[in-house]
Amino acid sequence: MFYNRRHWGGYSIREREQPEARKFVENPDLPSPEVMTKLLNLYFIYVHPFAPVFVWSKFLKRLQNRDYSPSFLFVLNSIFALASRFSDDLSFRTDPTKPQTIGVKFAEKAKAILDTIYDAPDMYCVGGLVILSYQQMGTGGGYRAWMFIGLAIRMAQHLGLHRDCMKLNPHMPALDREERNRIWWACFVADRLVSATFGGPQGINEHDVDATYPEGIDEENTLLEYRLDNAPIMLTGPSPHSEKNFVYLASLTRIMGRVLVSLYSPLSKASSLSSLSMTNPAPLEQLDKELTDWLLTLPPHLQFRSVQQEPGTFVSTLHMMFYATLILLHRPYSHQSPHNTNDWTISLSICTSAANNTIEIASNLMRTTDEHRDVPRLKCLLHMAVFIFFTAGLVHINNCTSLDPVLAASAKLRTVETLRCLNVIEDVWISGKWCGNNIKNLLKSRNIELPCSVEGMKSEDQKKKKKKKKNFFV
Structure with a gap:
């Protein structure tokens, strides 16, 4: 050439x-x-x-x-x-x-x-x-x-x-x-x-x-x-080292791209309605291994130990993106169906764990203050955070209708927390509001009642915003 x-x-x-x-x-x-x-x-x-x-x-x-x-x-x-x-x-x-x-x-x-x-x-x-x-x-x-x-x-x-x-x-x-x-x-x-x-x-x-x-x-x-x-x-x-850290984000999005092509593209077997749709474990096993290898090769400063350690914004976002990719990979396999001969409960458990971890990280970012600005660290994320929260929120909504009462109750609490996170970030990214409305519509269509009023939750958050805004002008 x-x-x-x-x-x-x-x-x-x-x-x-x-x-x-x-x-x-x-x-x-x-x-x-x-x-x-x-x-x-x-x-x-x-x-x-x-x-x-x-x-x-x-x-x-x-x-x-x-x-x-x-x-x-x-x-x-x-x-x-x-x-x-x-x-x-x-x-x-x-x-x-x-x-x-x-x-x-x-x-x-x-x-x-x-x-x-x-x-x-x-x-x-x-x-x-x-x-x-x-x-x-x-x-x-x-x-x-x-x-x-x-x-x-x-x-x-x-x-x-x-x-x-x-x-x-x-x-x-x-x-x-x-x-x-x-x-x-x-x-x-x-x-x-x-x-x-x-x-x-x-x-x-x-x-x-x-x-x-x-x-x-x-x-x-x-x-x-x-x-x-x-x-x-x-x-x-x-x-220092921000560009070297970026390489791990790039390699993660490469895997995400393969997940999207293998499981969500129009001609992929996973999106087919044929009897082969969920019986071929090859994409799942291969891509799951790639994600596991990616996680194991992270250097110590990019590893996520616990929210108590208050990891940096990049580390938090990197791991939330990892969990979102994990959900995208396992979500097609997490529903019981006549064509799914694999143990669908394993994929459901992985999706649930990934969604729970995502909201735990997001909640920590919402409740801690950024070191450079007097705002929640959640407001310092790029728009990819909205996609991540919505992806996790869909898992929680699905679990709200579980026959397991403990899982359903836990999912409802985490759905409330997801809406809180989207409510906070909508000041930076208006699509956070739209995704929050989509989640509310899904809850309404499935007749799911949350343990607290969504509107009341929003009013309380708005009061906090007004108080902070008033102090800003003092």
């Missing part, structure tokens, strides 16, 4: 720059240095561990030199749009009374820039699309999230990011290889998460990929700090 230079670094943006893009370079219209620093630091704390779309030293050098190409401005505004969702600053909202409008002005600016650089994609363009896709998830823009990640995939493949850099260009500098691999796997993770969340087909065929995982290297000092134009606070950059 023939590869030209776009496959090992991309055209220079200035080489193919569109005339319409020049207006953004001439007038970047960026926030003040203080606001930029705040938003970038929020990105590094809450987003970069899940989407490391650049190498810190190279990114910092462009900031220092004010090298504002259109694609760099695009990724900056995409970052601002997503990072602002983790801020309590009302000035970031287009409507101060509506939390869902936070960051919209940055997202609109990013989209305006994107319209001018379609024909000149580079790696920053791909990275910005990944970030913008995350921003659109859970804000009422699910379709746009789907389209943005699809566009990112095509641009990344056009640039050859899905290929092994050493095969394309053995002389490529190590830092350039690292950046390409980070952006590709951030794109891959986002593709799997968007597919799982919205139930659509995956955009990346794993058999087309031989790109290696990022190694977490940054040859120009990973602990660099910088002050933007005399801003009162320092720009600190990503935490």
